[in-house]
């Protein structure tokens with residue numbers, strides 16, 4: 001018997017207002033964002049990233065809890081930075097800018113380059129020489145950024161680009177640009193739109209503390225509009241070698257395998273403290289070993305490949321698991337895609353591949369253990 005497929009024209013369009021597909025976050029959340037009809041929207045259809053349950057990680061907590069990851073590594077350039085960049089670049093274009101500049105541990109430069117080029121602008125990026133993951137550098141170069149590697153760390157690079165933007169015709173698109181946080185807050189909207197309310201905890205890797213500030217803005221705005229009933233506790237996690245928000249002191253020479261959060265003097269320090277206090281949250285540190293354990297668990301048990309910095313949210317949640325109330329709903333933010341940093345994946349997989357096998361069935365079967 002043959003099965004006849006339905007005729008195409010008998011299909012009804014999907015029951016969504018986005019029959020043309022997801023419109024990108026500026027169109028999706030336009031009433032909540034500082035744009036007008038005059039704003040030229042520069043978009044790569046960022047946002048609308050999945051909230052994925054992670055049951056084997058939830059089981060580690062030993063009580064009945066629900067844990068989800070917000071997989072923002074599925075944005076167009078592979079990190080949440082796209083959320084801020086669509087708005088920052090659209091507003092820069094609206095203001096007539098011809099060039100943008102940023103300091104970056106990598107992901108900001110990839111996002112700035114992609115959106116600036118799409119918007120017809122030049123993109124200058126300052127990176128700390130030798131401390132940017134391979135995939136991110138590859139992106140910035142191919143997207144057409146003008147990449148300047150400086151012999152200093154991220155904090156020094158940020159000081160320089162701030163001065164550049166004050167003295168030269170270039171628009172700063174680091175997270176001190178207020179439009180960045182406005183765009184990034186949409187991730188909190190998406191979490192609430194899926195869960196129907198805010199989670200009890202929001203666990204998030206914290207470097208410059210722009211993203212934790214943006215999420216809190218988003219939850220508060222939705223709360224004020226009565227789109228959620230509760231507000232989460234904001235739990236920020238830093239790498240132990242780079243944890244100024246935990247120790248209360250800037251770190252002159254930050255060190256961690258999680259290069260995206262290798263930041264000793266966060267640009268949004270005061271805001272981060274305000275978020276912690278308003279949400280009854282905390283900042284805690286996780287070691288590189290704890291980060292790598294969570295990184296491997298996410299990939300090998302849940303099928304989710306994130307970059308090392310992103311795994312700090314899951315590592316941190318597990319570290320403070322004794323504080324989690326039974327029945328809680330927790331969202332851990334996975335800020336970037338694992339493909340950004342293939343070197344770390346290969347060096348730390350604990351899973352060496354078997355090389356040098358002769359191309360013969362018996363030998364292959366024997367190596368497989370049959």
Ligand SMILES: *Cc1c(COP(=O)(O)O)cnc(C)c1O
Pocket residue numbers: 079080081107108175205206207208209210211212260261307309310335336337
């Ligand atoms: C930028 C970035 C962070 C840190 O975000 P902040 O807003 O600086 O706190 C964390 N993870 C990844 C993958 C990033 O690119």
